[in-house]
Amino acid sequence: MATFKRPHSLTDITLHYCPGCNHGIVHRLVAETIDELGIEGTTVGVAPVGCAVFAYNYFECDMQEAAHGRAPAVATGIKRVNPDNVVFTYQGDGDLAAIGTAETVHAAARGENITVIFINNAIYGMTGGQMAPTTLPGQVTQTSPYGRDVQTQGYPLKICEMLSTLDGVALAERCAVNNIKNITETKKAIKKAFQNQIDKKGFSIIEVLSTCPTNWGLSPVEALKWLEENMIPYYPLGVYKDKDGDK
Amino acid sequence: MEEKVLMKGNEALARAAIEAGCRFFFGYPITPQTEVAAYMAKQMPKIGGTFLQAESEVAAINMVYGAAGAGARVLTSSSSPGVSLKSEGISYIAGSDLPCVICNIVRGGPGLGGIQPAQSDYFQATKGGGHGDYHMIVLAPCSVQEMVNLVKEAFDLADYYRMPVMIMGDGMLGQMMEPVSFGSYKSSKELAEKTWATTGTKLERKRNIINSLYITPEELEKLVVERYKKYDTIIESEARSEEYMCEDADIIIAAYGTIARVSKTAIKRARDKGLKVGLIRPITLWPFDKKPFEKYSEKVKSFLTVEMSMGQMIEDVKLAVSGKAPVEFYGRTGGMIPTPEEILEKLENMMGGER
Amino acid sequence: MKKVTVFTGHFGSGKTEVAVNYAIANKVSAICDLDIVNPYFRTNDAKKLLNEKGIKVIAPNFASTNVDIPSLPPDVYSVFASCESAILDVGGDEDGATVLGRYRQLFKDSETEVFMVVNVFRPETSDVEGIALMKDAIENASRLKISGLINNSNLLELTTREHIERGEELVKKACGELSLPFIFTSAMREYAKEGEFPLNKYIKMAQW
Amino acid sequence: MATHEIILAGFGGQGILFAGKLLAYCGMVSDKELSWLPSYGPEMRGGTCNCHVILSDEPVSSPLITKPTILFAMNQPSLEKFEGKVAPGGFIIYDSSLIASGVTRTDVTGVALPATQLAHEMNESKLANMILMGSLIKHTGIIDIETVKKALTKVVPAKKPELYDVNLNCILKGMEN
Incomplete structure (x- = not known):
């Protein structure tokens, strides 16, 4: 009989995330994947700068903390030294899609055989709710107090769409954890992204649309609704590239 | 061999x-x-x-x-x-x-x-x-x-x-x-x-x-x-450095890297002219080797720091010499390399100034 | 019915000092530091004292540490669930007030007062128009209504009675135009007159 | 051997660095102290190009030459730039096919050789540098031909051994002049 318990690859440390934040769910999915693939002893994770800066405390495997945006470069270094290790980065939208865009794009272009878990919540959480590269047009944040004006502040980056054009990318998939069905899909995607690495297929990125109730100023339930009504239409879920798959 | x-x-x-x-x-x-x-x-x-x-x-x-x-x-x-x-x-x-x-x-x-x-x-x-x-x-x-x-x-x-x-x-x-x-x-x-x-x-x-x-x-x-x-x-x-002809020197040049070699040529020419000049060449820039500077600071008339800059290492030289002798500077920058002749001229000026 | 008192205002208005003093004077059961905007000068800095007075302090997970992550602990919900009376001290401006939005439903079941602390010597709230704009912005972000204004006008150690009174006059005028009750004038104990809310210095200007 | 401070100078593409390398390897194979310092950067491409080679019995101090004992000049600007810097009693060899003026100083030895013209005659238009080198060796005697032969095996790319003979022939040709 299946029992609900903490994945072995998740440490017994209470997560610091705000109630209603999706980081916790994604952490769990990553840890379950590591357990199920039996790779805890060979996995090395790279933590970002952002709300997930303490991710190194939560995964029961070797971890390195990276400077803001540099996780794919750090992961590249780790992976090149021990190619049989499974190396993943866990990054937010500011880290991956603003300050670390170059590292992300070039790790993808090199087909670096790593797994990238990308949390997109359309806002900077760590510094208290500023505009992110993924902030939606019109969205109010601390640094877009009149709503993101695309005339002056430009358009959001659609990372999966962008990276899907690169030959080095094995898998680019966008998911969400807003309901049970999507959580199941996300789990499958994350597992595939790790399996790809074991099979030496190249760069895999799973973008997970996530909520930030605290900085959005919404209750956790309202935040899920906001994500469904605003983020998913702008960032459609699905597989953008699967080198060896159906698409 | x-x-x-x-x-x-x-x-x-x-x-x-x-x-x-x-x-x-x-x-x-x-x-x-x-x-x-x-x-x-x-x-x-x-x-x-x-x-x-x-x-x-x-x-x-x-x-x-x-x-x-x-x-x-x-x-x-x-x-x-x-x-x-x-x-x-x-x-x-x-x-x-x-x-x-x-x-x-x-x-x-x-x-x-x-x-x-x-x-x-x-x-x-x-x-x-x-x-x-x-x-x-x-x-x-x-x-x-x-x-x-x-x-x-x-x-x-x-x-x-x-x-x-x-x-x-x-x-x-x-x-x-x-x-x-x-x-x-x-x-x-x-x-x-x-x-x-x-x-x-x-x-x-x-x-x-x-x-x-x-x-x-x-x-x-x-x-x-x-x-x-x-x-x-x-x-x-x-901390490590090389000493060259320091024992009897009136002036000790402080220089590192290639400029230390250019300085050695200048020192040889100076010695040919009867000027007693030596060299301390820091090999580790950090940590900076203070000991030879401390050792000679009361023996020499002055130090001369030669650099391909506007004078950066000279600050560490001054700290090491600690006011016990004057520390002068000669440098070129922007990609210009001090020549042995320029260094020699500076040395002669320093000695001349004393006479 | 739970009683929740929220302190908002322009950053630098002194709302944290007022909130902490208010908590102690009114012997509330909990004070909640909800400042996710600025990691410095926060309620949590007075935690030891507040705890000694029997007041529970709830603060962001990494408040008063080296780390600036505005993550909120689940205990915040206890304010609404189990505390008799509590104070919420939020960050400055509408940016700081945004966080209140996530607790919106919970306020419905509480007797909630939302005070806006005003220091007329802060540039953005130096006239009635500025105060009105700040009020609107905070209400928008928090989705709560301001229920009264507090005059906390000061120039730190350069404060004189004249400053306090000039502030009171302006804040009262704003109250009139905005149809809001004037709650009180707060001032450091050495300046405070009868009928004003006297403040003790609890929030240190850090060690520097 | 005393200390020879040699500046080789010319246009980029004339094989100045190669000629310098040959001299450096001559020092290597005869166990001398030596240094080889090229001018680098934009001036390497198309403009003037020069290279400092020091051969000595003593450790080389400054690898940078300010008073060459030998100048090897393959174009007019090079001769103009470096003639005045040659140490009194020094030696200048230059390619008179490309340099019209000649050496004006009287306290140095100047040798002119129409190296480019000779190279054309031999159908080795790119090897004027080796012809001039042969002449330099003959006139200065700083190295002997056996050393040159040994050094040449090191500078000629291993993949193109046929170049050894071509280069050597040009050096020998230069030694006749």
Whole structure:
């Protein structure tokens, strides 16, 4: 009989995330994947700068903390030294899609055989709710107090769409954890992204649309609704590239 | 006798790194150190090593951080503007106590400056560059042979003290050829196994975390203070310099790297004219070897610091001399190289001024 | 019915000092530091004292540490669930007030007062118009209505009675135009007159 | 051997660095102290190009030459730039096919050789540098031909051994003049 318990690859440390934040769910999915693939002893994770800066405390495997945006470069270094290790980065939208865009794009272009878990919540959480590269047009944040004006502040980056054009990318998939069905899909995607690495297929990125109730100023339930009504239409879920798959 | 080969400073640097067991090189092209990357690109694949041309210096140094964290001997090389970009990563490497070797084949600055040789990154290398309280060992070879020896030693120092070590040369040293032999260096240090590396736990040990973030100021202060105790040990045991004709000298020149050699030519000419001039050549720029300056500061009439900069090392010379003798300066900058004649003229002026 | 008192205002208005003093004077059961905007000068800095007075302090997970992550602990919900009376001290401006939005439903079951602390010597709230704009912005972000204004006008150690009175005059005028009750004038104990809310200095200007 | 401080100078593409390397290897194979310092950067491409070679019995101090004992000049600007810097009693050899003016100083020895013209006649238009080198060796005697032969095996790419004979022939040709 299946029992609900903490994945072995998740440490017994209470997560610091705000109630209603999706980081916790994604952490769990990553840890379950590591357990199920039996790779805890060979996995090395790279933590970002952002709300997930303490991710190194939560995964029961070797971890390195990276400077803001540099996780794919750090992961590249780790992976090149021990190619049989499974190396993943866990990054937010500011880290991956603003300050670390170059590292992300070039790790993808090199087909670096790593797994990238990308949390997109359309806002900077760590510094208290500023505009992110993924902030939606019109969205109010601390640094877009009149709503993101695309005339002056430009358009959001659609990372999966962008990276899907690169030959080095094995898998680019966008998911969400807003309901049970999507959580199941996300789990499958994350597992595939790790399996790809074991099979030496190249760069895999799973973008997970996530909520930030605290900085959005919404209750956790309202935040899920906001994500469904605003983020998913702008960032459609699905597989953008699967080198060896159906698409 | 050891077989000698004729090599450029940059090539010799690269080969020495490989001989020291470095199998990972991450870099980004910049003149005048391009031969290092070119050499690595050719040689690494042949020996199962990794050469990776990164998308930027920023990425390259972070690859170094990752690879060093994973336990490898790793090298990156660049020139001044590139080292500015790497400074962020160097601070993280220092803050995470990781070993690696960084080469700076210095060119003229600030900004894009120029590609001719310079020593104007002395402050950047020895006083900071990146943010926070940290140091790295900085080694300044003056010949291609010394480049080879110091590069090999740099990897041992880095591993032994778990910190970044910089090799600081200039465009002249990188581009010149001299005969070198490779077998002469032997490590005197016993190196511990890298049990802290992120190699995967294999379910045999507790997880390793490499990090430079600390939640409380008390915790951070404690770690930094401990790191400074290590720096004290390094200052005590690793500061090194060469003395040349100092015993009877009235004036002692302080110069490092290639300019120390130009100064030696000036000293020979000065001696031919009856001027008693000597040289102290710092080999480690950090830690700066104060002892010879202390030793001679009461014997000499004055010191002369010669640099390819507007005067950077002179501050350390003055601190070492501690007011016991005047310290004068002669320098050229922007890629200009002081000639022996210019240095000699300065020496004659100094002596003349006294008569 | 739970009683929840929220302190908002322009950053630098002194709302944290007022909130902490208010908590102690009114012997509330809990004070909640909800400042996710600025990691400095926060309620949590007075935690030891507040605890001694029997007041529970709830603060962001990394408040008063080296780390600036505005992550909120689940205990915040206890304010609405189990505390008799509580104070919420939020960050400055509408940016700081945004966080209140996530607790919106919970306020419905509480007797909630939302005070806006005003220091007329802060540039953005130096006239009635500025105060009105700040009020609107905070209400928008928090989705709560301001229920009264507090005059906390001061120039730190340069404060004189004249400053306090000039502030009171302006804040009262704003109250009139905005149809809001004037709650009180607060001032450091050495300046406070009868009928004003006297403040003790609990929030240190850090060690520096 | 005393100390020879040799500046080789010309246009990029004339084989100045190669000629310098040959001299450096001559020092290598005869166990001399030496240094080889090129001018580098933009001036390497198309413009003037020069290279400093020091051969000595003593360790080389400054690799940078300010008073050459020997100048090897393959174009007009090079002769103009360096003639005045040659140490009194020094030696200048230059390619008179490309340099019209000649050496004006009287306290140095000047030797003119139409190296480019000779190279054309031999159908080796790119090897004027080796012809001039042959002449330099003959007139200065700083190295002997056996040393040159040994050094040449080191500078000629291993993949193109046929170049050894071609280069050597040009050096020998230069030694006749």
